[in-house]
Amino acid sequence: MALATSFGPGVLGRLDGSVKRSGAVTRRNISALRSAYWLVVISGFFEPLLYLLSIGVGVGGLVNKMALPDGRLVDYAVFVAPSMLASSAMSGALAETTFNFFGKMKFMKLYDGVLATPVRPMEVALGELTWAMIRGSLYSAAFLVIMVVMGLTSAGWALLAFPASLLVGLSFGGLGMALSTFLTSWQDFDVLGTLQFALFLFSGTFAPVSSYPEAVRLLIEATPLYHAVELIRGLTTGSPHPVLIGHAAYLVVMGILGLAVAGRRMGRLLLK
C-alpha cells in the first residue's frame, strides 16, 4: 500500500483509490469480529469434516473402490474428500455473502452510511467478496491439511487445490451477493438453504454424475457446484485434464457476473 501512494491522479491513481476503499470495507469486518462469530466460523469448518469422517470413511468402508475418469481405482474417501472441500468453500462463501451480506444491507442499513463516503457500490461488493474469500480460505487450508494428513491427497496437489478452492469461494461469493440483492425477507433464506443442500447432495459429490439418468446428469452439469467438485477432485486426485480449464472458466464467469450484478443492483437499491 505504501507504494500505491506514489500514484498521482489518472487511471492508476483511481484504481489505487478503489482498491483502498474496498480494503477498508474488508477491514471493517475484521474490526467487527466477535467471539460469537468465531463459533459460527468454526462450526462451518467442522461440518465438512464430519461428513468426510462419517460418509467418506464410515460408509466408504462398505463400498467398493471408485473409478476416476482416468481409470484409476481409489478409496471412496479419496473420492468424497474433494467434494467436501468444494462444498465447504461454497457454504463458507454463501454464508458470508447471503445471510451476513443481506443483514448488513437491509437490516443494519450499514451500506447506507458507507455509500455516503467516497466508497462506491462496486467497491462494497468487492470488499465483502474479499472478506468471504478470506473466511473461505481458512476453511480450505485447514481441510487440505487434514486431507494430506489422512493420506487423501499429496502436499503438492493440495497446494494446487488451494487456489482452486479460492476460485470456488470467489465464484459462489459473487453468486450469493447477486442473489442477496433480490431477496426481500429472511424467509427467502429457507428456499436458498434447500437449494444449496440439493446442490450439496447431487453435484457428483457422493456419487459420480454418470450414475444418474441422462436428463438429471445434464441438469447437474449446468449447476455450479458440479464444476467446483470436478475441478477440485481433478487436482486432489492428481489427474489434471484440459477439461479442468473449462470448469475453472465456468467458475470465473459466474464470479464476475455475480459481482457485476451485485454492484449494479446495490446501486439501484441504495442510491435511489
Added chain:
Amino acid sequence: MSPFRRPRPAPDQVTGPVGATGGAQAPDAPMIHARGLVKRFGDFTAVNGIDVDVARGESFGFLGPNGAGKSSTMRMIGCVSQPTGGVLRILGMDPRRQGTGIRARLGVCPQQDSLDPELSVKENLVSYARFFGIPRRVAKAKADELLEFVQLTERADSKVEPLSGGMKRRLTIARALVNDPDIVLLDEPTTGLDPQARHLVWERLFRLKQQGVTLVLTTHYMDEAEQLCDRLVVMDGGKIVAEDSPRALIERYSTREVVELRFGAASLEDMAGKLAGLGERIEVLPDRILLYAFDGDEAAEAVTGRGLTPSGTLVRRSTLEDVFLHLTGRTLVD
C-alpha cells in the same frame, strides 16, 4: 440569553459563475448551486424545481413539514441520489460524474442513524475514516478528538446499541466530521430527542458554525431553524415558498407579536367572527385562535374589551411557525 444568539454577520450571498469542470474553485463561488432541481420517484415529484445557493461558511436551512422534499434534496446534495432534472453543482463539481470526489469532501448526518451496530463507538469513527482513505493511525487520533467534541469519550468502548438517542445522534455528527468536511449536511439533527439532548446537539453545531464550517440542515422545528440558520428556505410540497434570514422572514410574513387564544368548548369559528377587526390578521387552528398584532398586550386587552373571556391567553413573539402557517395555511408539526 441563549448562547446561540451571539450576533454574527451573515455572509454575503454569492451567485458567481461556477466552473462546470470542478477542481480549482473561485473562493467566492457557491458551495452548493442548484437551479430547477427536480427529483421524481416514478411519477411522483418529491422535489419540484428548486433554486438554491449556499455560500462558504454559511449556515443554511431547509424548513418544512414531513414530506416537503427536504431529505430528497439532501440526498441529492449528498450524491447518494441522482437528480431527475435541473442543474446541481457541489463545490463546483457535477454529482453525476464526480460523486466520489464530492462525497470525499462532505460530512453527512442522515435522517436515520446508520451507525455500525457491530462496532464500538470509537471503532465506528475509525472504520468510517478508513472509507475516506484516512490512515488508521491518523483516524484513531481524530476519533479521540471528535469523541471529546461530542462528549462521548467515556463511552468510547461501548457498543452503539445501548446509547441513548441523543448520544447516537452526537456520534453520527462526530462521524460526519472525520474527514474535516467542507460542507456538513444534517438531516433533522434533533428530531426525536428530548429537550436536553437537543440543546447539547445545538450547542455542538453552533460551535461548528463558529469555526466557519458550512452547515446545511433540514428541520421542521422553527426554533432550531431560528437558532442555527443564517438563511433558510421554507419548503412545501417539493417547492420553495420563501427564502431569507429567519428574522427577515418573520418581519415580512408575520407581525411582531402573536396572541394565542383558547376558548374551551366554544366554537372557534364563531369566536373568530367576534374578533374580526382586531389585530392585523386572524388564523383559526383546530385548538386555538391566533391573533397577529404589533402589540400583543394591547390586542389581548381589546379582546376582553369586547366582552370575550378566553379560557387561555398567551402573548408571544412571532416565530417561523407563524410564517409557515401564513404561507401554506398549515402548521409545521401536526
